[in-house]
Amino acid sequence: MTRKRRRLYMVIVGMVCLAVATGLVLNAFNQDLVFFYSPSEVAKKPPTPGRMIRIGGLVETGSLKRVGVGPGIVFKVTDGKFDLNVAYTGVLPDLFREGQGVVAEGALDQSGALVASQILAKHDEKYMPPEVVAALKKSGQWRENEAASANAAAAMPVGKSL
Amino acid sequence: MATLSNFHRFANPARFMRLTDVLLPWLAFAAIASLAVGLVMAFRAPPDYQQGETVRIMFVHVPAAWIGMMCYACMAVASAVALIWRHPLADVAAQAAAPLGAGFTLICLVTGSLWGAPMWGTWWVWDARLTSVLILFFLYLGYIALANAFDDPERGARAAAILSLVGAVNLPIIRFSVVWWNTLHQPASVVRMGGPTIDPAILDPLLVMALAFQLMFIALWILRTRTALIRRKIDTLRQRAAFGSGAERD
Numbered sequence: 034m035t036r037k038r039r040r041l042y043m044v045i046v047g048m049v050c051l052a053v054a055t056g057l058v059l060n061a062f063n064q065d066l067v068f069f070y071s072p073s074e075v076a077k078k079p080p081t082p083g084r085m086i087r088i089g090g091l092v093e094t095g096s097l098k099r100v101g102v103g104p105g106i107v108f109k110v111t112d113g114k115f116d117l118n119v120a121y122t123g124v125l126p127d128l129f130r131e132g133q134g135v136v137a138e139g140a141l142d143q144s145g146a147l148v149a150s151q152i153l154a155k156h157d158e159k160y161m162p163p164e165v166v167a168a169l170k171k172s173g174q175w176r177e178n179e180a181a182s183a184n185a186a187a188a189m190p191v192g193k194s195l
Numbered sequence: 196m197a198t199l200s201n202f203h204r205f206a207n208p209a210r211f212m213r214l215t216d217v218l219l220p221w222l223a224f225a226a227i228a229s230l231a232v233g234l235v236m237a238f239r240a241p242p243d244y245q246q247g248e249t250v251r252i253m254f255v256h257v258p259a260a261w262i263g264m265m266c267y268a269c270m271a272v273a274s275a276v277a278l279i280w281r282h283p284l285a286d287v288a289a290q291a292a293a294p295l296g297a298g299f300t301l302i303c304l305v306t307g308s309l310w311g312a313p314m315w316g317t318w319w320v321w322d323a324r325l326t327s328v329l330i331l332f333f334l335y336l337g338y339i340a341l342a343n344a345f346d347d348p349e350r351g352a353r354a355a356a357i358l359s360l361v362g363a364v365n366l367p368i369i370r371f372s373v374v375w376w377n378t379l380h381q382p383a384s385v386v387r388m389g390g391p392t393i394d395p396a397i398l399d400p401l402l403v404m405a406l407a408f409q410l411m412f413i414a415l416w417i418l419r420t421r422t423a424l425i426r427r428k429i430d431t432l433r434q435r436a437a438f439g440s441g442a443e444r445d
Contacts, residue, residue, distance in 0.1 A: 068322040126316025161394035162241030
């Protein structure tokens, strides 16, 4: 075996070991690497009230309500199976509206609702001009999946009017 | 092993200099031309139905992200070649690529942050995608620092080459971070199962910009490698001059 060949094998074996080790570590920390929990995961394994968590899902259509006279709002975050009440007071991102993906950071109160300290809008992987959306809606091809249909139902940006 | 022996030919610095002497002006021209076309297309593209005009940030952000990762892959392959076969050109090429990759990754991070502020409602979150790209940026900086940390440049080059191979595990983590874990960052839109989810009116400018960034990277990489080779030659000539008349001249 030449020295070049030996170095080649050393590099290959080293890279394979490294990849396996990284895979095992990432797998072990899987629960800590997710950015948010879904309402289903919260329903299955409720976190302790008061602990900071992030909840992700869609803002349920028709659930967005204004509270009092200030900028306070309540809405439901849903993943299709379970939903979770969220209360929030503060500035909302541009993309926030009913039917839109959202990540809410905060702590659960005693009633099991999330009191959010920050709201982040989650953008999906679809990009298209408004005319295309209008054409798709006209031809009835728009409702291809849940998120899209939810977006279409909330074409009027409710978040802006708040 | 015909392909491997061909490869050896290009690893010869003198041959590389002759070849790129001809190639570089053409590459530079193609990069500038495609960047001009891409920018015009980017500003003529329609706004997105949700993001509005902000979607245009993507025309810089996504190509910069792709090149930031591709540059690392090039650097890691060059480092492996340098470690295993000790080719004279490989170390030079790997070290020439690092600042370019750091630059493209920084552009990706900054433009992403500028997009995130109005769209997500935050400049930065510690989700798997953003964090793994930040690690990529620090890997580049660590590589540059390590390569220059030794008095003996050969030892520095070897240490840095090992670091770049170790850091290569980060590349699949960046690529699949949006698949393996839920993140705030959206999943892949272009290279994915079932084809792109971007309308052609927005996808075409993006692809032209990606081509422009690609050409720009290759042209800059060749330029930096040439500069490093020339600098090495000057250093050698200086040393010969300093160590006196005994050295043979060529």
